[in-house]
Amino acid sequence: MAHDHDSSSARPAVLDRVRPAELPRPSLVLNDRGFHWITDKVCGIVEEPTPRWWKVTFLVALFVASFTGVGLAYLVSTGTGTWGLRAPVGWGWAIVNFVFWIGIGHAGTLISAILCLLRQKWRTSINRAAEAMTIFAVMCAGIFPLFHVGRVWFAWWLFPLPNQNAIWPQFRSPLEWDVFAVSTYFTVSALFWYMGMIPDLGAIRDRARTWWRKAFYSLLAMGWRGGNRQWSNFEMAYLLLAGLSTPLVLSVHTIVSFDFAVSNVPGWHTTIFPPYFVAGAIFSGFAMVLTLMLPLRAVYRLHDVISQYHVDNMCKIILATGTMVGYAYATEFFIAAYSGNPYEKFAFINRAFGQYAWAYWIMVSCNVITPQLFWFRKVRENHSLVWIICLFVNVGMWFERFVITITSLANDYLPSSWGYYSPTIVDIFTFFGTFGFFSVLFLLFVRFLPLLPMAEVKMVTPQANPHAH
Amino acid sequence: MNERNERIFGVSCTFRRPSDVYRAAEEVRDAGWTRWDVHTPYPIHGLDQAMGLPRSSLPRLTLLGGVTGFIIGCLLTWYMNSYDYPLIVGGKPFWSVIYPFPVLYECTILFAAFGTFFGQFVFNRLPRHHHPLFDLPQFARVSDDTFMVVLEARDPQFRLDDARGFLQSLGGQEITVIRD
Numbered sequence: 001m002a003h004d005h006d007s008s009s010a011r012p013a014v015l016d017r018v019r020p021a022e023l024p025r026p027s028l029v030l031n032d033r034g035f036h037w038i039t040d041k042v043c044g045i046v047e048e049p050t051p052r053w054w055k056v057t058f059l060v061a062l063f064v065a066s067f068t069g070v071g072l073a074y075l076v077s078t079g080t081g082t083w084g085l086r087a088p089v090g091w092g093w094a095i096v097n098f099v100f101w102i103g104i105g106h107a108g109t110l111i112s113a114i115l116c117l118l119r120q121k122w123r124t125s126i127n128r129a130a131e132a133m134t135i136f137a138v139m140c141a142g143i144f145p146l147f148h149v150g151r152v153w154f155a156w157w158l159f160p161l162p163n164q165n166a167i168w169p170q171f172r173s174p175l176e177w178d179v180f181a182v183s184t185y186f187t188v189s190a191l192f193w194y195m196g197m198i199p200d201l202g203a204i205r206d207r208a209r210t211w212w213r214k215a216f217y218s219l220l221a222m223g224w225r226g227g228n229r230q231w232s233n234f235e236m237a238y239l240l241l242a243g244l245s246t247p248l249v250l251s252v253h254t255i256v257s258f259d260f261a262v263s264n265v266p267g268w269h270t271t272i273f274p275p276y277f278v279a280g281a282i283f284s285g286f287a288m289v290l291t292l293m294l295p296l297r298a299v300y301r302l303h304d305v306i307s308q309y310h311v312d313n314m315c316k317i318i319l320a321t322g323t324m325v326g327y328a329y330a331t332e333f334f335i336a337a338y339s340g341n342p343y344e345k346f347a348f349i350n351r352a353f354g355q356y357a358w359a360y361w362i363m364v365s366c367n368v369i370t371p372q373l374f375w376f377r378k379v380r381e382n383h384s385l386v387w388i389i390c391l392f393v394n395v396g397m398w399f400e401r402f403v404i405t406i407t408s409l410a411n412d413y414l415p416s417s418w419g420y421y422s423p424t425i426v427d428i429f430t431f432f433g434t435f436g437f438f439s440v441l442f443l444l445f446v447r448f449l450p451l452l453p454m455a456e457v458k459m460v461t462p463q464a465n466p467h468a469h
Numbered sequence: 470m471n472e473r474n475e476r477i478f479g480v481s482c483t484f485r486r487p488s489d490v491y492r493a494a495e496e497v498r499d500a501g502w503t504r505w506d507v508h509t510p511y512p513i514h515g516l517d518q519a520m521g522l523p524r525s526s527l528p529r530l531t532l533l534g535g536v537t538g539f540i541i542g543c544l545l546t547w548y549m550n551s552y553d554y555p556l557i558v559g560g561k562p563f564w565s566v567i568y569p570f571p572v573l574y575e576c577t578i579l580f581a582a583f584g585t586f587f588g589q590f591v592f593n594r595l596p597r598h599h600h601p602l603f604d605l606p607q608f609a610r611v612s613d614d615t616f617m618v619v620l621e622a623r624d625p626q627f628r629l630d631d632a633r634g635f636l637q638s639l640g641g642q643e644i645t646v647i648r649d
Contacts, residue, residue, distance in 0.1 A: 035510060035614035160545055168549035172558045177571035184575040188582045195586055203510070203612035222596035226611055227506035227619075228494075228516050230593045235512050236525035237589035241582060244531075248578045255571050455511040466491035466513055 028122055028460045030304040035458050038305070042454045043204050045300055050447065053299065058443050064436025071430030072147055080150050082426045089409045089421035094144040095259070096401040097431050099277075101141035101438075102182065102256055103397060106249055106278070107285020108134025109189060112196070113245035116238075122313055124456040125305040128200075129296070130289050131193040132449075136441040137288070138186045140434040145178070147430075159183075174258040181255040188248055192241045198224050199234070200450035253277045260404065267347035267408035270335065276328035283321035283367070284397035286314050287390040292442065294387050296451070305457055308381060315374040315386060318393060322371030325400075329364065347408055355420060356407045359399050366396025478601035478649040479505075479621040480632045482641025483610075487513050490616035493639040494519040497618065500635065504624035508608070508617040527588050534584020535577050542569070542576030601647050619647070 029038070075082055085092045108130040115123040146155050158179045160169050169176045202224035205217035224230070257273035290311070297306045336348040351360050370392045373379045380386060411418045445451075458464055484490040487509070494507050498521040507513075507520060517524075543566070550556055551564035561568050590596070602608050602619065611617050618641060620632045629646065636644050 039510075039613040160549060166554070168554050170556060170558060171546045171550050171569040171572055172561050174571075177575075180572045180575040184579040187579060191582055191586045195589065199511075199612070206609040206612045218598055222590070223598045223600060224595065225600060225602055226508045226510065228509060228513070228520055229506050229522065230595075231509065231512040232517050232522050233525045233527055233589050233592040236527040237585050240528060240531045240585045244578050244582050244585065248575075251571070251574060251578075258571070458511040459514075464487060464511060464513070466487040466515065466519075 026122075026307075026309045027462065028124070028305075028307075028309070029457060030307050033304050033461070034463065035461070038452075038454055038457050038461075039203055039207075041300075041302070041305070042200070042450050042452045042457075043207050045446070045451055046204055046448060047207070054443060054447060058440065061436045061439035061443060065433050065440050066436070067429045068143065068433025068437055071426050071433060072143070074426055075147060075430070076152055080148070082424060084421055084423040084427055086419070086421075088412065088417050088419045089406060091405055091409060092421055093402075093423045093427040093431055094148040096398065096405050097434065098141050098144040098148075099256055099401045099405075100284070100398045101137045101144075101434065103253065103277075103281035103284045103401075104288045104394075105134040105137035105141070105185075105189070105285065106253060106281035107289050108132070108137075109185075109245050109249040110282050110285065111289070112192060113242040113249065116242040117246060120313075121460045122310055124460050125302075125452050126289060126293055126310060126314075127456065128193075128196065128449075128453045129293060129445075129451055130285075131189065131196070132442065132445045133285075133288060133292060134189050135186065135193060136438050136445075137285075138182065138189065139441065140438050142182065142186070143430075143434065143437075174255065174262045177255045178259055181252045185248060185252045188241070188245060192245055195234075195237060195241065196453060196456075197450060198222055199226060199455045200453060202226065203454055204450060250278055253281045260408075265408050265412055266341070266343040267336075267351065267404070269344075270332065272328060272331055272335070276325070276332075279321050279324040279328065280367075280397060280400060283318060283325055283371075284394055286318045286321070287393035287397070290314050290318075290386060290390045291394065294383050296446065298383075300451070302452070305452060311383065311386065312377075312380050315380045318390070319371050319374040322367055322393065326364075326368035329368065343413060347411070350411050351403055351407045354407065354411060356403060356410070359403050360407070363396050363399040363403050366392045367400060370396070476649050477622045477629065478647040479619050479623075479627070480629065480636060480644065480646055481602075481605065481607075481617050481619045482636040482639070482644045483607055484616040484618070484641060485614075487616060489640060490618065491516060491519050493618055493641065496639055497620070497635075500626075502620060502624055502626065504621040504627075506619050506621075508602070508611045508619065510612055510614060510616075513616075525592070527585065527592055530584040530588035530591075531581050532584075534588075535581035537584075538576040538578070538580025539573055541580065542573035545576070546572055601649050605645060605647060607643050607645070622649075 083092060083094065085094075111123045111130040112127050112134075146152060149155050149158070157163055158169065158176070169179070171177075198221055201217050201221040205214060205221045208214040208217055254274035254277065257277035260268040261270060261273040263269060293306060294311075297303060333348050336344045339345070351357075370389050373385075373389060379389075406421050410421055484493060490507060490509070491513060494516060497505055498519065507516060509516070546569035547564045550569070555563050557563075566573070607615065608617065618636065618639070620627065620636065622629075633644055633646075
């Protein structure tokens with residue numbers, strides 16, 4: 001929402017002589033929709049009686065979420081031995097799922113912060129939902145390390161709080177850096193999300209008919225009045241939070257990758273991990289944004305605000321980041337071959353042709369080959385196909401983390417200590433349930449909070465410009 | 470009614486188009502008003518200049534937050550790993566700015582974000598759940614598609630009839646006196 005300060009005033013003289021052709025910019029709100037239409041559309045989602053599809057989906061999501069509850073209850077009451085972890089693989093699905101969900105979250109911050117700084121105005125209509133996705137994904141991610149500590153009632157020892165043993169966290173450990181990175185990421189994303197929502201909550205408040213609705217949204221809107229003196233500070237805060245979230249989001253997955261890269265396990269100890277993890281995170285996050293937004297767009301008929309142009313842009317970002325990820329896979333192989341380190345060489349040959357080759361080739365086909373279909377406009381315009389490709393990308397990115405974590409641990413240095421890891425039913429329940437947990441939160445968001453940032457969408461309509469008439 | 474009436478909050482009028490409210494804002498600014506505001510459904514590009522508002526000084530709080538965060542991070546890691554319970558791990562020094570750098574980095578960002586977020590509320594005098602404007606029926610439309618100029622009674626040049634006449638001359642609709 002940042003101002004771009006007037007650029008039209010400094011017009012170079014050469015422009016009068018050459019008279020450049022005006023390139024039409026794609027309009028971001030189709031069919032010349034007005035301000036009132038946007039308010040009606042977005043507030044209508046919150047104000048309408050609860051639709052039947054929502055109730056059914058919500059119940060299904062609750063049921064799926066209960067799997068996590070059962071999995072965790074069994075784990076806590078019995079012990080971490082119920083997960084498939086045993087020597088040599090001490091990090092199994094828990095870390096895979098953690099990195100997977102954290103990565104999903106990254107697209108939300110990319111859209112809300114980095115695209116804001118780059119003045120990509122198309123981000124406005126998907127921004128809010130993507131940020132919500134970030135927050136809920138980080139919550140899902142947090143479950144795994146929290147319960148992986150074994151005795152979850154001591155999980156607060158992760159934080160620098162005085163405890164009865166008079167010992168402190170050890171700040172030389174990447175796992176402790178992770179605690180700071182992820183909790184900061186969650187906090188800042190939540191603040192950014194909420195602050196951006198305040199004007200829209202005010203709009204819902206102003207239309208509220210029933211007293212409880214008025215009370216609920218008044219409380220959340222903090223008495224927002226939309227005065228330009230308020231907007232001026234608000235816009236500055238928005239720009240600053242975008243500026244703070246950008247280095248934050250890049251640091252989070254960098255630090256997550258340090259969990260691996262700072263160790264000296266073959267296949268983990270590489271400097272390519274931070275950029276490779278960040279690209280992968282954005283890749284999987286955008287796939288998740290499309291997975292969520294395409295059905296919502298169809299259900300709520302948001303075609304005028306989330307147009308083919310938006311879908312195209314997201315597909316192209318998936319294509320770009322997917323190609324980067326593919327390039328990183330190739331670089332890893334090259335560096336392993338070039339390193340002269342037999343263990344490093346073996347780690348990569350083992351990934352592609354060893355006991356987990358099936359997982360490796362699922363990863364390559366989903367992450368490197370499938371997104372290449374987005375080169376074709378016909379594919380990008382076929383939204384069912386886009387949705388399916390996005391599912392493939394998410395599956396592929398889960399397998400990427402699986403391949404990295406498991407193959408390196410299962411076959412490291414001494415063949416005598418090699419092993420084969422498989423998850424148990426408890427692992428599977430816990431992970432499966434997080435999709436339900438995520439859906440429960442996301443459905444509540446769709447039902448009770450403004451799905452699209454109304455003020456920002458109004459800003460990118462042609463009639464919003466005071467100099468247009 | 471030419472006297473300043475303490476029970477009056479101000480006078481408001483509405484506009485339908487951003488270009489009209491933009492021009493009106495420039496005229497109010499040029500007439501030398503200081504206590505007034507333009508309420509809009511979205512931040513209008515360039516309205517700060519049209520109103521003669523200075524650039525928001527919120528970045529100072531962000532900087533203050535960031536510096537505080539960095540210092541807190543330094544103190545935290547130094548106290549815990551070097552002073553209160555010195556530990557030798559991996560042959561690294563008891564404390565240096567290098568090994569806990571990710572922690573310092575995250576603390577800097579966290580507190581800078583706190584400064585920005587809470588600073589925005591302080592600067593905007595929020596939360597404030599009761600305000601005379603909320604009693605106006607047309608104010609509910611400001612978050613939708615209406616633009617409103619409010620001249621406040623606190624302004625030294627506020628005279629009720631003059632203010633009403635001024636808003637009329639700007640082309641404002643629905644000129645209303647707001648009771649405090």
